[in-house]
Amino acid sequence: MAKIENYNFAGKKALVRVDFNVPLDENGKVTDDTRIRGALPTLKKILADGGSLILMSHMGKPKGKVNPKLSLSQIREDVAKALGAEVEFAKDCADASKEAAALKPGQALLLENLRFYPEEEGKPTGIDKTDPGYDAAKKEMKERQKEFAKKLASYGDVYVNDAFGTAHRKHASTAVVADYFDADHKMLGFLMEKEVKAVDNILNNIKRPFTAIMGGSKVSSKIGIIENLMDKVDNLILCGGMTYTFAKAQGGKIGNSIVEDDKLELALDIIKKAKEKGVNLVLGTDCLAADDFKNDAAVKVCNASAIPDGWEGLDAGPATMASFVNAILPAKTILWNGPAGVFEFPNFETGSRVIAEAIAEATNNGAFSLVGGGDSVACVNKFGLADQVSYVSTGGGALLEAIEGKVLPGIAAIG
Ligand code: AMP
Numbered sequence: 001m002a003k004i005e006n007y008n009f010a011g012k013k014a015l016v017r018v019d020f021n022v023p024l025d026e027n028g029k030v031t032d033d034t035r036i037r038g039a040l041p042t043l044k045k046i047l048a049d050g051g052s053l054i055l056m057s058h059m060g061k062p063k064g065k066v067n068p069k070l071s072l073s074q075i076r077e078d079v080a081k082a083l084g085a086e087v088e089f090a091k092d093c094a095d096a097s098k099e100a101a102a103l104k105p106g107q108a109l110l111l112e113n114l115r116f117y118p119e120e121e122g123k124p125t126g127i128d129k130t131d132p133g134y135d136a137a138k139k140e141m142k143e144r145q146k147e148f149a150k151k152l153a154s155y156g157d158v159y160v161n162d163a164f165g166t167a168h169r170k171h172a173s174t175a176v177v178a179d180y181f182d183a184d185h186k187m188l189g190f191l192m193e194k195e196v197k198a199v200d201n202i203l204n205n206i207k208r209p210f211t212a213i214m215g216g217s218k219v220s221s222k223i224g225i226i227e228n229l230m231d232k233v234d235n236l237i238l239c240g241g242m243t244y245t246f247a248k249a250q251g252g253k254i255g256n257s258i259v260e261d262d263k264l265e266l267a268l269d270i271i272k273k274a275k276e277k278g279v280n281l282v283l284g285t286d287c288l289a290a291d292d293f294k295n296d297a298a299v300k301v302c303n304a305s306a307i308p309d310g311w312e313g314l315d316a317g318p319a320t321m322a323s324f325v326n327a328i329l330p331a332k333t334i335l336w337n338g339p340a341g342v343f344e345f346p347n348f349e350t351g352s353r354v355i356a357e358a359i360a361e362a363t364n365n366g367a368f369s370l371v372g373g374g375d376s377v378a379c380v381n382k383f384g385l386a387d388q389v390s391y392v393s394t395g396g397g398a399l400l401e402a403i404e405g406k407v408l409p410g411i412a413a414i415g
Contacts, residue, residue: 001183001186001187001414001415002158002183002184002185002186002187003187004042004045004160004187004188004189004190004193005190007049007158007187008049009045009046009049009050009051009158010049010050010051010105011050011051011105012046012049012051012052012156012157012158013051013052013053013054013100013103013155013156013157013158014046014051014052014053014054014156014157014158014159014160015054015056015152015153015155015156015158015159015160015177016039016042016043016046016053016054016055016056016159016160016161016162016189017056017057017159017160017161017162017163017166017173017174017177017410018035018039018042018043018055018056018057018162018163018189019035019038019039019057019162019163019164019165019166019394020035020036020039020055020057020059020072020075020079021035021057021058021059021060021165022034022035022036022059022075022078024074024075028069028074029074030074030075030078033078033082034394035165035394036075036078036079036082037082038191038394039162039189039191040082040083041189041190041191042160042162042189042190042191043055043083043108044083045190046160047083047085047106047108050105050106051105052103052104052105052106052107052108052109053083053103053107053108053109054096054100054103054108054109054111054155054156055079055087055108055109055110055111056093056111056114056152056173057072057111057113057114057163058113058114058115058120058166058171058173059071059072059075059113059115060113060115061115062113062115062116063115063118063125064115064116064117064118064119064120064121064125065116066116067113067116070113070115070116071112071113072089072110072111072112072113073089073091073110073112075110076089076110079108079110080108083108085106085107085108086107086108087108087109087110088103088107088108088109088110089109089110089112090109090110090111090112091112092112093111093112093113093114093116093117093152094117094119094148094151096109096111096155097154097155100155100156111152114171114172114173117148117172118141118144119141119144119145119147119148119149119172120145120148120171120172120173121169121171121172122141122142122144122145122170122171122172122176123138123141124137124138124140124141145172145176146176146179148172149172149173149176149177149179149180150177150180152172152173152177153177153180153181154180157185158181158185158186158187159177159178159180159181159185159186159187160186160187160188160189161174161178161186161187161188161189161192161410161411161413161414162188162189162190162191162192163192163410164191164192164195164393164394164395164398164399164410165394165395165396165398166398166410167192167195167395167398167402167408167409167410167411168395168397168398168401168402168406168408168409168410169409169410170409170410174409174410174413175409175410175412175413176413177413178413178414178415179413183415186413186414186415187414188411188414191394192410192411194391195393195394195395195398195399195402196411198370198390198391198393199370199399199402199403201333201368201370202232202333202335202370202403203232203402203403203405206232206333207332207333207367207368208234208332208333209234209235209330209331209332209333210232210233210234210235210331210332210333210334210335211233211234211235211236211237211327211328211331211333211334211335212229212232212233212235212236212237212334212335212336212337213237213239213324213328213334213335213336213337213338213340213355213359214226214229214236214237214238214239214242214337214338215237215238215239215240215241215242215336215337215338215339215340215341215352215355215376216240216241216242216337216338216339216375217240217241217242217258217338218241218242218258218260218263219238219242219245219246219260219263219266219267219270220260220263222242222337222338223263223266224400224404225337225400225403225404226238226270228403228404228405229335229403230270230273230274230277230279231277233279234279234280234331235279235280235282235327235328235331236274236279236280236281236282237282237323237324237327237328237355238270238281238282238283239282239283239284239316239320239324239338239339239340239341239351239355240338240339240340240341241257241258243257243283243284243287243304243313243316244257244258244259244304244307244313245259245260245263245264245267246267246270246271246283246284247283247284247304247305248261248264249263249264249265249267249268249271250267250268250271250305251305252304252305252306252307253305253306253307253308254304254305254307254312254313255289255307255308255309255310255311255312255313256307256309256310256311256312257287257289257307257312257313258312280327282323282324282327283304284304284313284316284317284320285303285304285317285319285320285323286301286302286303286304286316286317286318286319286320287301287302287304287307287313287314287315287316287317287320288300288301288313288314288315288316288317288341288348288350288351289301289302289307289308289311289312289313289314290311290312290314290348291310291311293312293314293342294345295345295346295347295348296347297314297347299347301317301318302317304317304320314341314342314345314348315340315341315342315348315349315350315351315352316340316341316350316351316354320351321350321351321354324340324351324354324355324358325354325358328355328358328359328362329358329361329362329365330362331362331367332362332366332367332368333367333368333369334359334362334363334367334368334369334370335369335370335372335403336355336356336359336369336370336371336372336376337371337372337373337376337399337400337403338373338375338376339351339352339375339376339379340352340354340355343375343378343379343382349379349382352376352379352383353379353383355379356379356380356383356385356389357383357385359371359385359389360385360388360389363388363389363390364388367390368390368391369389369390369391370389370390370391370393371386371389371391371392371393372391372392372393372395372396372399372400373393373395373396373399373400377392377393380392398410
């Protein structure tokens with residue numbers, strides 16, 4: 001497999017899959033350019049070597065149709081400013097051979113939103129899965145996807161995938177396109193390499209003790225990860241809304257707290273497995289309960305298994321927070337996914353803040369910490385601690401699937 005750090009892009013046209021799926025305001029202005037900045041090390045190396053760039057990305061979910069509100073032309077200037085280079089725009093990414101051929105070293109071309117084409121995702125449109133013609137339509141779309149990927153591939157001499165956020169998708173630009181380049185002409189970008197290394201530290205290169213903190217609203221969305229981590233961690237903190245499914249499963253009274261009644265058995269099974277495997281399972285013992293789901297609701301600290309009717313647990317309680325800190329501070333490997341409470345309400349953010357602060361302190365003492373998956377990233381940003389953890393992942397679904405132990409198509413395609 002080729003490595004970006006060793007590759008000389010001089011005179012080469014690099015076809016780079018980036019994740020420029022940035023948020024825009026109602027006037028089409030970029031409101032957060034983190035993703036553009038994330039790709040810069042890769043893009044600047046290519047230009048500095050004397051290569052040229054063909055940038056391809058998706059934005060939003062246009063579902064295979066042209067939608068001007070999701071046109072990447074809106075971010076062209078931001079990309080040019082970040083790169084410090086001219087960026088041309090190709091408004092038809094399936095017909096950009098001329099523009100690509102005209103590129104000179106040091107120049108860049110941004111292709112239109114890949115998802116304006118149904119071939120990018122490769123799912124048949126306008127037909128239901130239950131329709132008798134579905135399988136034939138799927139097969140036909142897969143062929144069209146290959147043709148589309150081949151066209152994209154024809155623009156570049158070398159393919160670089162730096163879009164971790166979509167690495168769990170087998171799309172034309174993230175995986176299929178790689179089939180049209182040999183092993184010496186395809187590689188991961190720097191951002192992808194960092195993400196892969198961070199996941200490897202969590203799954204294979206573990207320094208002990210290893211503490212994983214899984215929070216958020218539901219057990220069901222985290223079960224694959226919890227099961228995979230059970231064989232690896234020393235301490236497993238399960239917090240947030242999951243707390244109450246565990247409390248109820250063990251016979252607790254949880255008032256109006258969020259609960260998955262069909263996951264009570266599963267919760268008991270997780271408790272049993274943790275015992276069998278010698279994992280220290282940290283569950284909430286107390287909570288901050290509210291009489292309504294709002295920031296200024298009345299609150300009281302309750303036993304997480306004895307919440308009065310009409311009240312619901314919206315954050316961890318003080319004893320629970322202390323047990324989080326005890327499991328986090330001595331750790332040498334830390335993974336955090338999902339908040340410990342409804343952190344969007346300032347009055348219920350303390351549990352998540354305590355976790356973030358303990359992770360920052362442990363990191364300062366030499367631990368490797370990985371924070372990823374949507375809301376926990378929002379937490380470290382909210383608490384101003386993003387630069388005090390080892391790595392903040394750019395991947396939501398991709399990170400979660402990687403930690404579940406699944407092989408990501410975007411990475412597998414590189415070989
Ligand atoms: P997830 O998408 O599953 O990671 O869940 C994140 C969401 O879980 C956040 O929006 C939190 O507000 C929510 N959450 C965390 N703790 C609770 C709780 N105790 N009750 C209801 N929602 C919660």
